[in-house]
Amino acid sequence: MVTYRIAALVAGFALLVAGCTSDTDGSPESTDDGDGPGATGDPDPGGVELPHSGAPSVDNPIDPEPFLGEPCSVFDVDALEVAGFEILEVTPEPKAPVGPTCQWIFDPRSDGSFSGIFGQLDEQGVSSVYAQRDSLDLFEELDPIEGHPIVAYSQHDGRESGRCSVAVGLRDDFAYDIGVTAIGVDNEYSADPCGTAHELAGLAIETMTEGEE
Template sequence: MRRVLPIAGVAALILTGCTGTTRGNPRPSSESPGQTATPDTADQVPGPGVPKVETPVDLTRFRQSPCDALSESQAGELIGPEVQTRPDLESPAGPACSWNPPDASRPLVRVIFDRAATAGLTSFYKDKGARYALFTPLEPINGYPVVAYGVYDARDTEGVCSVAVGTSDQEVFDVGLTLSQANVGKKDPCDVAREGAIRALTTIRGTS
């Protein structure tokens, strides 16, 4: 039985060569016609080492209705047959939805349509080893790149992991997974989170 419980819930710098003999009136150089302006690599997307998303997916609908990312049966395949659905449109990270058993805090799966990562997965790669102690690229899902990440590594101690899926070079969605207490240390929550991402991406691509 599905119950919905509402709750409150990174300009390219163009480097152009200029020459000219008149002070104060620079003009484009005519000596190097083959040269083109190149953007600052710090602002490129995807950034160095970041996989490119060849077929972007539109997330607009799901930012408005994040709980549509997983059906009740899809969520049940991840955390058990009886789930409740909790939308959180005001989440600081972005519109989100959580699924967990009634009257229990775990297991839990949460999908977030990240509003802060405006450089897509490049935002996550930049924070590798700095903000994120846990950062592991995972097997792509139908060509869409995936990384597991965390401020600290809580896989074995707390059974917690988040994965980010690049749906374009500028956008991602996240799936956070918390295992049941009985499965902590026995299952890899990043594997389960990726399974959640597979299901969510199937739903998202099927409706976009």
């Protein structure tokens, strides 16, 4: 069932967004409309040769194993702030059904959040997204970083409302998904949520590459 993974990951992302919902004035409410991180794909790759469906190969594979137990270690809060991302709160979910997950809430909270998921529901990497490109409302190849392909995707294009998800190829058979939910209408993240996700992808790749050295 080719939509299994994206449906599961969208549900997981919705729970993350709901977690930062508050009755306090100025705090974000869940606005998920199906734009969550997580590639499409069959949970059983069935020995399919990778990459497929036009997806590019990963030139510099990264082993995600060191980060699976501590998914929040992908982003150092100090490094995020140096890059211009003010962070209020960090919430790890290493045992999430969709795969090890972490959410970073922007400061102020009303700006929204972003999350990262080591999706473990298939073994097809970004090929899962490419295989479903014709059925996605948003499919856009972004500039690769250090040999790692990056693609923005969604069942429902939420860029105008500050939402974007990208899949980052760590290996041909493994993708890391980043979802930005910039709820505030007047913040720097909502103007270009896919650009924000792409910048975050670069920071993640840098951290995970250094972790292998």
